[in-house]
Amino acid sequence: MRVYLDNNATTIVDPIVKDAMEPFHSQMYGNPNSLHSFGMEVRPYLKQAVDKLYDGINARDKDDIIVTSCATESINWVIKGIYFDKILNKDKNHIITTEVEHPAVIAACKFLESLGVKVTYLPVNQDGFVDASTVENFISDETALVSIMWANNETGAIFPIKEIAQICRDRGVLFHTDGVQAIGKIPVDVVDMGVDFMTFSAHKFHGPKGVGGLYIRDGLELTSLFHGGEHMGGKRSGTLNVTGIIGMGEAMRLAKESLNYEGTEIRRLRDKLEDTILELPDTFVVGQRDKRTPNTILVSVKGVEGEAMLWDLNKAGVAASTGSACASEDLEANPIIIAIGSDSELAHTAIRLSLSRFTTEEEIDYTIKIFKDSCLRLRDISSSYAN
Numbered sequence: 001m002r003v004y005l006d007n008n009a010t011t012i013v014d015p016i017v018k019d020a021m022e023p024f025h026s027q028m029y030g031n032p033n034s035l036h037s038f039g040m041e042v043r044p045y046l047k048q049a050v051d052k053l054y055d056g057i058n059a060r061d062k063d064d065i066i067v068t069s070c071a072t073e074s075i076n077w078v079i080k081g082i083y084f085d086k087i088l089n090k091d092k093n094h095i096i097t098t099e100v101e102h103p104a105v106i107a108a109c110k111f112l113e114s115l116g117v118k119v120t121y122l123p124v125n126q127d128g129f130v131d132a133s134t135v136e137n138f139i140s141d142e143t144a145l146v147s148i149m150w151a152n153n154e155t156g157a158i159f160p161i162k163e164i165a166q167i168c169r170d171r172g173v174l175f176h177t178d179g180v181q182a183i184g185k186i187p188v189d190v191v192d193m194g195v196d197f198m199t200f201s202a203h204k205f206h207g208p209k210g211v212g213g214l215y216i217r218d219g220l221e222l223t224s225l226f227h228g229g230e231h232m233g234g235k236r237s238g239t240l241n242v243t244g245i246i247g248m249g250e251a252m253r254l255a256k257e258s259l260n261y262e263g264t265e266i267r268r269l270r271d272k273l274e275d276t277i278l279e280l281p282d283t284f285v286v287g288q289r290d291k292r293t294p295n296t297i298l299v300s301v302k303g304v305e306g307e308a309m310l311w312d313l314n315k316a317g318v319a320a321s322t323g324s325a326c327a328s329e330d331l332e333a334n335p336i337i338i339a340i341g342s343d344s345e346l347a348h349t350a351i352r353l354s355l356s357r358f359t360t361e362e363e364i365d366y367t368i369k370i371f372k373d374s375c376l377r378l379r380d381i382s383s384s385y386a387n
């Protein structure tokens with residue numbers, strides 16, 4: 001049996017999404033900007049797909065949703081765009097973010113630091129949370145942007161986005177949220193939350209890889225990073241990724257439709273797995289359950305190297321993660337987990353299990369057995385764990 005529990009890294013493309021994309025590879029392959037039938041016949045489908053994006057995040061007609069190549073691009077665009085618009089040759093010089101953001105946010109901020117921008121990286125508590133009042137305390141007249149993720153990819157921690165957005169609005173500071181881990185897992189309503197910018201990536205919600213989006217609230221401008229043709233209203237040039245847009249639209253529609261299932265059935269399977277893991281002695285899970293996305297568990301198994309456990313699980317066909325996929329090839333501990341851990345124990349013993357709506361009860365039951373066996377075996381040979 002092979003069980004995929006690394007859905008926070010990427011997800012399977014829903015077969016419905018795959019089918020929706022298919023005709024645009026081989027039959028309707030025209031460039032939608034062309035003035036002939038091959039191009040023009042594609043346009044209504046593109047519009048439908050983009051409409052599904054607006055519906056999925058509850059954006060208003062006047063807001064912008066711009067399709068990009070991935071969340072990494074969208075994030076870089078917001079952070080560097082703000083640099084051009086609000087910082088370079090202007091009176092602002094400060095960005096606030098957290099220590100537990102995705103590397104796209106952290107690395108873009110580090111780059112701006114090299115250009116002289118001041119960046120505050122807010123710490124999180126032991127549950128992996130940051131509260132809104134902490135954000136408020138660090139806002140000054142110099143602050144141009146606050147960038148805080150909606151939900152964390154390692155722990156599933158859901159941040160108080162509405163409160164933070166309100167504080168930013170009151171203080172005249174722009175607010176960006178990395179919404180990648182929120183879409184399809186919890187309700188996402190950009191208007192109700194009051195965010196200025198939100199980024200997302202299709203392959204994290206059963207869409208194709210290589211396509212993402214940026215939501216920009218009505219009335220806001222952001223300097224383009226890609227100059228070229230008139231694509232996306234001249235805001236993001238480059239021939240449109242038609243199949244990607246069609247796929248992302250359909251994936252968004254299904255993500256919204258599946259929210260209830262995710263919040264009940266997937267949560268039940270997650271809780272079942274979590275409960276049995278917690279029955280093992282000396283294990284703990286980061287963050288309160290009701291403050292996490294319903295699909296995620298970050299567990300620490302005392303005395304067991306995360307890497308060793310990962311290989312053990314993998315041998316039995318269970319795919320998990322010790323940290324973000326981007327950090328998993330080197331053996332350095334994941335910075336997000338270091339930021340949470342009060343000591344280095346967590347950083348070395350953490351295992352992330354992330355489910356999706358394609359996860360079955362049978363798979364969870366199998367994982368429970370494999371996880372227990374592996375824990376016992378590895379503790380047996382562990383020099384740091386007294387059995």
Ligand SMILES: *Cc1c(COP(=O)(O)O)cnc(C)c1O
Nearest residue numbers: 070071072102153178180181201
């Ligand atoms: C995966 C991920 C990203 C980056 O998405 P890409 O598709 O790799 O660009 C950004 N933020 C979070 C929270 C993620 O989980």
